[in-house]
Amino acid sequence: MTPLDTIKHYYDCFNSQDWQGMLDLLHPDVRHDINQSDTQVGIDAYRSFLQHMDECYQEVLENIVYMSDDSGTRFACEFTVNGMYKKTDGHLPPAHGQTYSLPAGAFLEMLEGKIYRVTMYYNLRDWIKMVSEQAP
Secondary structure: OOHHHHHHHHHHHHHOOOHHHHHHOEEEEEEEEOOOOOEEEOHHHHHHHHHHHHHHEEEEEEEEEEEEOOOOOEEEEEEEEEEEEOOOOOOOOOOOOEEEEEEEEEEEEEEOOEEEEEEEEEOHHHHHHHHHOOOO
C-alpha cells in the first residue's frame, strides 16, 4: 500500500465507522492535533478520542480532495463534514440531533509506513452557529 493509499484507507475507515481500522493505520506515537484544542500523543489517546466522538457525533466526509508533497510523507486533505450532533459535548451547545455541513481540512504525516500526525482544522464558530440555530 502506498502512503497515499494509506491516507485514503484511513478516511474510508472513518466513513464506514471502522474505528479499529483507523487505529491500525496509526504509528504507535501518533500525534493528534485536535481542532482548537490540545495535542494528544499515542494510540490509546486516539482511541479515547474516537470513542468520545462516536458518542457525540455521527459524521461522514464527502468531496475529499487529497494532496501530497513530493516526498510522499506529508499530505493535506480537504473535505465537507456532514454530521449529526447526538450528545452534548462538554461546554458546547446542547445536542438534540442537529445536523451540520461544514468545510474542513487535515494535514497528515507518514512515518515508518504509518500515519504519524493528524492535524484537523474547521471553523468551530461556524459549527456552533449551525447547531445553535436549530430549535429542539
